[in-house]
Amino acid sequence: MKPKFALLTAIATVSLSLGTAVAAFAQAAVLTSNTAGSRIRVRSEPTTQASAPHYGFAGDRVQVLWSTQGRDNYTWRYVKFNQSGAEGWIRGDFVNVSAAKAPISDIEAQRLQLQRQYSRYMNWNIQTVKQAMSHQGYRPSEDRRMQVAYLVKSYRVAFNYNDRTETVTGVQVNVTGQTN
CATH class of the missing domain: 2.30.30.40 (SH3 Domains)
Incomplete structure (x- = not known):
């Protein structure tokens, strides 16, 4: 060789x-x-x-x-x-x-899936997000300065937004135990 x-x-x-x-x-x-x-x-x-x-x-x-x-x-x-x-x-x-x-629980897996789903609204106008959530059948569970929240299944989806530009700056999904 x-x-x-x-x-x-x-x-x-x-x-x-x-x-x-x-x-x-x-x-x-x-x-x-x-x-x-x-x-x-x-x-x-x-x-x-x-x-x-x-x-x-x-x-x-x-x-x-x-x-x-x-x-x-x-x-x-x-x-x-x-x-x-x-x-x-x-x-x-x-x-x-x-x-x-640690194995991921079904509840946490669903929360992460919703987090990904609603993170697509980052940098959108908050009024457009409100319309999109309304078309999906969700009603606001909370509406306060610089945050709008909705109940989605047993989760609270909160959209933080810039009050001046009215664009979404963050999304958090948390378990509530409530259903809509």
Whole structure:
């Protein structure tokens, strides 16, 4: 066997073995954020300067395939989303490995689904959101300065908005125990 061919075969074998080892050691995790409903950028490289072709939300379940220390001194996690299969880099402070060990309840899963659903109204005019919620059959449960809330199933969906521009600045979904 030629030495060059033997070397390339050895490199390929080690690379395939490491790829399998990385997959075998993938760690379950959950995306986390201090702001409910905020998008978490999934970047093409482990730096805030890289493009972000994907995003996730707090509560999304992922597999951490590997980690690295970025030039910006952040720990970065290369993740794969359980549901979509999308992959990319997320800054380590948005990835919670210990939270993945606890099973997600049906109530929390429904809350997260509603959080994602109504987060699409971010930056919309609050009057347009009120009309959309009215068309869906929901009536306000609370209407106060800079927040409008609705009961959706057993959850309270609250839209925070900027009083000056009347645009939605945040969405929170919480369990109420009440039904509408």
